[in-house]
Structure formats: C-alpha cells, structure tokens
Amino acid sequence: xxxxxxxxxxxxxxxxxxxxxxxxxxxxxxxxxxxxxxxxxxxxxxxxxxxxxxxxxxxxxxxxxxxxxxxxxxxxxxxxx
Amino acid sequence: xxxxxxxxxxxxxxxxxxxxxxxxxxxxxxxxxxxxxxxxxxxxxxxxxxxxxxxxxxxxxxxxxxxxxxxxxxxxxxxxxxxxxxxxxxxxxxxxxxxxxxxxxxxxxxxxxxxxxxxxxxxxxxxxxxxxxxxxxxxxxxxxxxxxxxxxxxxxxxxxxxxxxxxxxxxxxxxxxxxxxxxxxxx
Numbered sequence: 517x518x519x520x521x522x523x524x525x526x527x528x529x530x531x532x533x534x535x536x537x538x539x540x541x542x543x544x545x546x547x548x549x550x551x552x553x554x555x556x557x558x559x560x561x562x563x564x565x566x567x568x569x570x571x572x573x574x575x576x577x578x579x580x581x582x583x584x585x586x587x588x589x590x591x592x593x594x595x596x597x
Numbered sequence: 598x599x600x601x602x603x604x605x606x607x608x609x610x611x612x613x614x615x616x617x618x619x620x621x622x623x624x625x626x627x628x629x630x631x632x633x634x635x636x637x638x639x640x641x642x643x644x645x646x647x648x649x650x651x652x653x654x655x656x657x658x659x660x661x662x663x664x665x666x667x668x669x670x671x672x673x674x675x676x677x678x679x680x681x682x683x684x685x686x687x688x689x690x691x692x693x694x695x696x697x698x699x700x701x702x703x704x705x706x707x708x709x710x711x712x713x714x715x716x717x718x719x720x721x722x723x724x725x726x727x728x729x730x731x732x733x734x735x736x737x738x739x740x741x742x743x744x745x746x747x748x749x750x751x752x753x754x755x756x757x758x759x760x761x762x763x764x765x766x767x768x769x770x771x772x773x774x775x776x777x778x779x780x781x782x783x784x
Contacts, residue, residue, distance in 0.1 A: 528766060529762050529763065529766050532762060532765055532766040532769055533762055535769075536740065536741075536765075538747070538762075563773060564769065564773075567769065567772070567773050567776075570718070570776075571722075571741060573715070574715060574718065574719050574722065577617060577618055577621050577627070578614050578617065578618075578742065578743070579613050579614060579617050579631065579634070583631055584609050584610075584613055586635075587609050587613060587631075587634065587635045587638060588609045590635055590638075590639065591605060591608065591609065591635075591638050591639065591642065594639050594642050594643075595605060595606075595642060
C-alpha cells in the first residue's frame, strides 16, 4: 500500500517537480491519487500551478551567452592587471 | 555568520542574469543595462579589498550596481547627457516630431497597462527573490529562469537531486507567500 500512498510532504515536493515536468508516470499516478483525497494538497497544487503560470508569463530577460562571454573577457582582462 | 569570500570567476555565471533583470527594470535599455552590469563587476573587482565579508556577494554587487544606476541617471539628467539622448533619438529616426511626446506611453491602451502590470509584478518578484537565502535564490533562478538541467545544478552545488527539489520547493513556497503579501494584497 505504501507504494501508492504518499505523505503530504512527499506530495508537495511532487507537486513542485510536476511544475518542471520532472515526474515519472508512477510518480504522477501517486501524486494524483494523493490529491484525490487530500484537499490541502489539491489546493497547494492549484496555487503552485498558478505561480508557474505567473512566472512563465513574465518573460524574463536574460543575457545571451555571447553577452556573458564579453563580460567574462573584460573581467578576466581586469583580473590579470 | 561565516565570513564570505569573493569569487570573481563565478560572478558572471552566478549573478549576471539577476543583476541584468534588476537593471533593465530600472533603465529600460538592454544595451545600457549590459554595460552597467559589466561596469558593476569591474568596480567590484577594483574594490574587492574593501569587501568585509559581512554581506553576501550578491548583496554587495547589488549595492555597487545601485550606485552605478544612480550615476547613469545623474549623467543622463545633466545638460550634456540630455543632448546625448536627443542626438541618439535623431540618429535613429527620420521624423521631426516631438521626441519627448513620442517617448511617453499611451496609458489608455490596455496592452500598455498589462505591460506595466507585468513589469511591476516582475519587480515585486525580483524583490522576493532577493529576500530568499542566497543558495535558494541561485538554485531557483538556475532551474526556473535559466532552465538548467537538474544534473548540472546538482554538480555545481554538490547536492543530490532530492536536495535540489527540496530547496526549489521551499524557495517557491517562500516566493508565493512573499508575492501574496507584496503584490496580490497591495490593492
């Protein structure tokens, strides 16, 4: 039975991993099974999904690799001095 | 608190995206933001001997960056700076309209409102990330924003995959709480 039923702590970690598509089919099944009977974890999962949607909608700005390399070069040159 | 040492070799990989996000939300010009980040690292290197190890590397670099941003605005608000801005506007445009008017956003346009809201939300989130313990913030950013794979992050920080997920989980819970108080409840 313990193969299928997990604690709320484990379920919340699985919920987080699920946001990064990191769950195996077995883990997905366990997670769904737990959420099926646990209101608290279901609510946390919903909040976590909303949070992920917010993060994905923000359009983070990042430096490209050539930009980072250019800064690294400047920094390296300065460190040699 | 253990004394913190500076590791300039890792600055770009660890902090450049964070500093870039911090800067771009304040100067609104990607090229200028990149220059300011680069100058921050160089200034950090120059004044490394003054680092007392009482704050984290990131906090220290942010304090240098803040001064750089203030200097940038001082320069652009000076007479010479204003002339430079006008010159660069004229170089990029063949129109003769009022450049100041054209730079002002139309607030009646709902897309602009959305954009502003997203920007403010981004700033609130950046503040929340800054309030996380440094290790949590770095790992969260690497996994969520830089989209690095689990193995690479685990190797860099010398942690197991389950440790990584616990850290990310805790970081997310703290960020959700922080956003809840700083953003969603502010109205």
